[in-house]
Amino acid sequence: MGIREAEAAELPWLREIERAAGSLFRDAGMPEIADDDPPSPEVLAAYQRAGRAWVGLDDTGAVSAYLLADPLDGNVHVEQVSVHPRAARRGLGRALIDHVAGWAAGRGAPALTLTTFRDVPWNAPYYARCGFRVLAEGELTPGLRELRAREAAHGLDRWPRVCMRRDL
Numbered sequence: 001m002g003i004r005e006a007e008a009a010e011l012p013w014l015r016e017i018e019r020a021a022g023s024l025f026r027d028a029g030m031p032e033i034a035d036d037d038p039p040s041p042e043v044l045a046a047y048q049r050a051g052r053a054w055v056g057l058d059d060t061g062a063v064s065a066y067l068l069a070d071p072l073d074g075n076v077h078v079e080q081v082s083v084h085p086r087a088a089r090r091g092l093g094r095a096l097i098d099h100v101a102g103w104a105a106g107r108g109a110p111a112l113t114l115t116t117f118r119d120v121p122w123n124a125p126y127y128a129r130c131g132f133r134v135l136a137e138g139e140l141t142p143g144l145r146e147l148r149a150r151e152a153a154h155g156l157d158r159w160p161r162v163c164m165r166r167d168l
Contacts, residue, residue: 006053073141076104132164
């Protein structure tokens with residue numbers, strides 16, 4: 001298992017990882033999430049060129065997970081982290097998060113942030129086990145408020161969502 005920056009040739013595979021990981025939402029009663037399109041090739045390429053896309057390799061060396069991050073209000077925001085179901089529950093998602101936490105700390109960021117579904121077991125409860133805590137409404141930064149508004153406009157508020165923070 002290893003973590004490294006994504007390579008341009010791997011970007012199409014990241015879309016497949018997202019589709020496979022997203023399919024789990026169908027069983028959670030969230031088919032709209034399962035059917036949501038993964039990030040476009042152009043969006044993935046922009047993250048990759050900016051050095052803010054990482055991949056997780058499974059024990060065979062295959063790319064089986066990825067993480068995208070954005071600067072947001074002085075922190076590093078985990079925009080997306082996805083693990084292919086065939087590689088789930090092996091620590092790959094946590095390894096990606098820990099790697100990016102080290103990367104962010106090395107750049108002086110005080111925290112990682114993310115937004116996620118509150119009640120989906122592999123979302124907020126999982127991130128809490130990875131050291132994140134749910135932010136109260138009064139703790140939201142302007143950027144997180146704007147991001148939540150965009151998510152709501154996209155229809156994600158059909159299910160309860162939270163903002164979370166992991167201090168570095």
